Amino acid sequence: EIVLTQSPGTLSLSPGERATLSCRASQSVTNNYLAWYQQKPGQAPRVLIYDASSRATGIPDRFSGSGSGTDFTLTISRLEPEDFAVYHCQQYGSSPRTFGQGTKLEIK
Amino acid sequence: EVQLVESGGGLVQSGGSLRLSCAVSGFTLSNYGMAWVRQAPGKGLQWVSGISGSTTRTFYIDSVRGRFTVSRDNSKNTLYLQMDSLTAEDTATYYCARWNGYGDFWGQGTLVIVSS
Numbered sequence: 127e128i129v130l131t132q133s134p135g136t137l138s139l140s141p142g143e144r145a146t147l148s149c150r151a152s153q154s155v156t157n158n159y160l161a162w163y164q165q166k167p168g169q170a171p172r173v174l175i176y177d178a179s180s181r182a183t184g185i186p187d188r189f190s191g192s193g194s195g196t197d198f199t200l201t202i203s204r205l206e207p208e209d210f211a212v213y214h215c216q217q218y219g220s221s222p223r224t225f226g227q228g229t230k231l232e233i234k
Numbered sequence: 235e236v237q238l239v240e241s242g243g244g245l246v247q248s249g250g251s252l253r254l255s256c257a258v259s260g261f262t263l264s265n266y267g268m269a270w271v272r273q274a275p276g277k278g279l280q281w282v283s284g285i286s287g288s289t290t291r292t293f294y295i296d297s298v299r300g301r302f303t304v305s306r307d308n309s310k311n312t313l314y315l316q317m318d319s320l321t322a323e324d325t326a327t328y329y330c331a332r333w334n335g336y337g338d339f340w341g342q343g344t345l346v347i348v349s350s
Contacts, residue, residue, distance in 0.1 A: 159335055163279075171337065171340055173338055176336050182338065222293075222296075223269075223335070224281065225278055225280065228278045
């Protein structure tokens with residue numbers, strides 16, 4: 127099973143700043159089949175990025191995904207107040223599908 | 235508009251059973267793979283089970299295989315998860331999701347608490 131490790135565990139930034147979140151896989155993710163989700167308290171996850179770098183429908187272009195193989199990054203170019211949440215990565219190149227443990231993005 | 239609505243969660247004793255339901259609308263259930271993903275309190279997400287769209291093949295993580303059964307009733311536009319022999323480790327919010335390898339639409343979740 128592929129283990130995904132997200133870093134940092136918590137990221138403290140201010141609105142307007144740039145956020146860089148990391149997701150590292152224990153082995154190469156086939157076809158870079160990696161997704162990123164945003165989850166706010168009491169809500170279901172919402173997909174932001176799939177196939178490592180494709181934005182899901184309706185996702186603002188300040189969100190971008192990059193990376194390949196074992197190292198992937200979610201970048202939020204300029205933080206808005208509504209972006210403070212927990213972010214999860216998930217691989218779907220191998221079975222079972224696995225998630226990272228999450229990165230909490232909090233207001234500094 | 236795509237919607238998924240879970241139900242059936244609740245408090246159950248260890249060793250007991252529950253059946254979760256996920257009623258979908260806004261798309262044809264038989265055309266899509268579906269999944270159940272759970273989240274223990276304060277923890278991360280864990281894919282639990284899936285069912286393919288066209289062939290209805292089923293998939294499970296090792297820890298639930300033999301205890302959980304995923305199924306679908308296309309005529310009712312409903313996905314199910316039968317959970318037997320529940321343990322405290324199964325305590326979580328259970329989400330159903332439309333699944334393309336990843337979840338593009340999710341329900342709001344239903345909470346399952348297993349008391350020991």
